[in-house]
Amino acid sequence: MQTLIVTGGAGFIGSNFVRYMLNKYPDYRIVVLDALTYAGNLDNLADVWKNPNFSFFKGDINDAALVDNLAQNADAIVNFAAESHNDRAILNPQAAVQSNFNGVWTLLEAARKFKHERFHHISTDEVYGTTDGIFREGDPLEPNQPYSAAKAGGELMVRAYHQTFGLPTIVTRGSNTFGPYHYPEKIIPLFITNLIDDQPVPVYGDGMQVRDWMYVLDHCRGIDIALHHGTPGEVYNVGGDNDRPNMEIVTLLLKFLNKPESLIRHVKDRPGHDRRYSLDVSKMGGLGYRPEKERFEERLKETVDWYVANEAWWRKIKEKQAEYQAFMNQWYAERK
Ligand SMILES: NC(=O)c1ccc[n+]([C@@H]2O[C@H](COP(=O)([O-])OP(=O)(O)OC[C@H]3O[C@@H](n4cnc5c(N)ncnc54)[C@H](O)[C@@H]3O)[C@@H](O)[C@H]2O)c1
Structure with missing residues (x-):
């Protein structure tokens, strides 16, 4: 049995991912850690609440004692928790730095301490900045907003934990999801x-x-594929090709x-509004991922x-x- 901690699992993509994983992997245990900020909503998880493989803990990813407590009995962390709204992060950049950067570090420390099999960080195409062309994974990170800069900082710390401590990390950079x-x-x-x-x-x-618009189930599928089949230390664009x-x-x-x-x-x-995002998803294609863009x-x-x-x-x-x-x-x- 695999035990996954899903942070931010009461939010939009996180709750869809929890539902997707409980259906697809009936032998996995899914432990949600979510601070229930304005965006966290237990109504999003109402239909999985009684599933015996599901459990929920209210708390902040910056709470190292709580994170350690959960991480010691888990195999992996999938980190969705973030201040996810660009506009709010313009009004209050501190909250974005706290969750999108500092919180990632707290989770990484726990994953290292308890020798997790995977640390999967959910990042965004917004870390690249804006383009007239198409973003590939090796392109420079040029975020233009407090939200995306804090996300870029978080994923660079993930990279450092792989390079320095050998933590088996995966980063997926998702595009606009609906x-x-x-x-x-x-x-x-x-x-x-x-x-x-x-x-x-x-x-x-x-x-x-x-x-680049992607249906939420495509995003969940992409994360699942990268989580299970991605190469540790690698970054993958997960987009809709749309x-x-x-x-x-x-x-x-x-x-x-x-x-x-x-x-x-x-x-x-x-x-600071980015004019255009566009993602090359061919690296994920190599793992068998294909977004259902014809169904947009x-x-x-x-x-x-x-x-x-x-x-x-x-x-x-x-x-x-x-x-x-x-x-x-x-x-x-x-x-x-
Ligand atoms: N929505 C998109 O289009 C999109 C695209 C690419 C990447 N992402 C990334 O996917 C992730 C999820 O996005 P979403 O749209 O579902 O966001 P959301 O705002 O709907 O959900 C975020 C969740 O994280 C929780 N949270 C926030 N700060 C926390 C903290 N410090 N500790 C614990 N929980 C905390 C909130 O309570 C909420 O449940 C984010 O990391 C975001 O950057 C989103």
Whole structure:
């Protein structure tokens, strides 16, 4: 039996990954460690809560005593825990440094102490900065924002623990991910839920920023493949091979929800906003990974349908979470 600690498992990708792993590997034990920040949500794990192979611990990845306690009985750590929102990290860079850099180091220390078989760190394509071409794993890291700079720092510490201490590490750099349980501050769930309520959608600048979009199950599959078959010390791009400008996403969401273009509001762009990301995923292809890019529109429609069918999930956040409302009011007041 394998015991995996999944940090940040109550968040968007983490909770989808927990569900995916419990289904795929019935002999694995999954231990979630999550601080339940504004983005952590036990509702995301409601359907796995009673699974005997699942357990949950509320706590911070910076709490070395708690991390050691869990790590001593585990074989590997998969680290999703992070302050994941660029905009929030502009307002409060300290929280990003604390979770995306310092916390990674605390986890690495525990993995080293208890001689784990794997340390899998979930990073992001944003560590590369912006490009007119395509990012390959050997390219320089040129992050432009506090979020991505803290993520880059975290993954460089992962690299150092491999080079210096021989820790069997894997880093995956994921691209923009979408799907169920995505916190409604990020573009796709924010826009879907605004449109359901006939509210305007705030598009940064001209909306022609390009992102590589990947369905969350593709991301989970990529992580699973790299975790089990990746070479220790290596970095892998996990993407959707599916570059789209934001305006194309907005147009598709309007179409799926049958809403008018008059709901589009162009607002002041995010400072330091990267213009374009694009990922070469051929190294992951060598491990057998292939994103289902031909299903992109179908998956986006399914995601829209999920938000329509799960209003209670997102209304609890948008209408009752004071932290959500405070952030949205402050951030978008500055974008007018
Ligand atoms: N969402 C994307 O498009 C995307 C793309 C590439 C990479 N990533 C990376 O994937 C990971 C997960 O992203 P997400 O979108 O699911 O984020 P999320 O914000 O939905 O979830 C983050 C989770 O981490 C927890 N957390 C935060 N700080 C913590 C701490 N100090 N200790 C313990 N738990 C803590 C939160 O409570 C939350 O449950 C992040 O590392 C992010 O950088 C995300």
